[in-house]
Amino acid sequence: xxxxxxxxxxxxxxxxxxxxxxxxxxxxxxxxxxxxxxxxxxxxxxxxxxxxxxxxxxxxxxxxxxxxxxxxxxxxxxxxxxxxxxxxxxxxxxxxxxxxxxxxxxxxxxxxxxxxxxxxxxxxxxxxxxxxxxxxxxxxxxxxxxxxxxxxxxxxxxxxxxxxxxxxxxxxxxxxxxxxxxxxxxxxxxxxxxxxxxxxxxxxxxxxxxxxxxxxxxxxxxxxxxxxxxxxxxxxxxxxxxxxxxxxxxxxxxxxxxxxxxx
Numbered sequence: 001x002x003x004x005x006x007x008x009x010x011x012x013x014x015x016x017x018x019x020x021x022x023x024x025x026x027x028x029x030x031x032x033x034x035x036x037x038x039x040x041x042x043x044x045x046x047x048x049x050x051x052x053x054x055x056x057x058x059x060x061x062x063x064x065x066x067x068x069x070x071x072x073x074x075x076x077x078x079x080x081x082x083x084x085x086x087x088x089x090x091x092x093x094x095x096x097x098x099x100x101x102x103x104x105x106x107x108x109x110x111x112x113x114x115x116x117x118x119x120x121x122x123x124x125x126x127x128x129x130x131x132x133x134x135x136x137x138x139x140x141x142x143x144x145x146x147x148x149x150x151x152x153x154x155x156x157x158x159x160x161x162x163x164x165x166x167x168x169x170x171x172x173x174x175x176x177x178x179x180x181x182x183x184x185x186x187x188x189x190x191x192x193x194x195x196x197x198x199x200x201x202x203x204x205x206x207x208x209x210x211x212x213x214x215x216x217x218x219x220x221x222x223x224x225x226x227x228x229x230x231x232x233x234x235x236x237x238x239x240x241x242x243x244x245x246x247x248x249x250x251x252x253x254x255x256x257x258x259x260x261x262x263x
Contacts, residue, residue: 049168056165061108061109064106064161068127068128068164071167079114079115079117080117085133085135088138088147089113089115091144091147092113095144097110099216102216102219102220104159104212104215109129109158111129111130111131111151111155112129113133115138116133116134116135118135122136123153124154125154125162127164131151131154133147143226144226145229146233148220148226149224149226152212152213152217153213153227155216156208156211156213156216157201160205160208162205162208162209165205206251206256207251207256210256210259210260214227214260224260224263227256227260231257231260232257234253
């Protein structure tokens with residue numbers, strides 16, 4: 001009996017001292033593995049994003065146009081084909097030509113302008129370089145200088161290649177999602193174009209585009225008051241508390257108004 005007890009004691013001692021046997025609950029070990037994997041994916045996303053930014057800044061305009069041509073057909077499905085906004089589009093194209101005359105556009109870039117149906121007042125740049133204004137924006141903002149500021153802002157994103165950088169971050173996020181979930185049904189390329197559709201620019205990129213638009217409008221009209229009018233409209237429409245801006249990737253509307261007034 002004593003031998004049996006000694007044998008069991010030695011077995012328990014071996015089990016307790018076995019380096020291959022986990023001393024933590026299984027759920028805690030699983031949590032550590034998941035956290036480690038998530039950290040690796042986060043690092044991968046950051047590295048890819050930085051690499052894309054470096055590459056985009058280094059390429060020639062000719063290479064940029066080749067990349068954009070791959071996404072030229074990726075236009076919104078809600079593109080408005082009616083003639084109701086033909087006059088507004090014509091006015092915007094005239095402003096675009098005036099901006100080009102200032103030599104502020106890359107060589108051979110003549111932004112095409114379209115209209116997309118949406119209840120949200122907005123404008124955005126597509127991966128192919130086309131700029132869209134929503135019907136809500138054209139319905140509610142009639143001031144030519146305000147629309148010129150919005151157009152120049154989007155052109156500023158183009159000049160700074162923000163659309164390609166955002167697409168690169170979207171592609172990186174798609175890669176990370178596929179590695180994490182194993183589901184590639186949404187595709188990598190769609191992740192890049194979705195990033196553009198969501199206007200996923202950083203605060204710094206938004207400020208730089210504002211600064212570009214301010215310079216353009218000041219050269220055209222003597223001031224950037226149109227930008228102030230546009231942001232005041234957006235501020236009155238949204239009526240969001242200032243603290244919300246800390247949770248957003250965009251600068252607060254109030255801070256953008258103050259920036260335009262102070263410069």
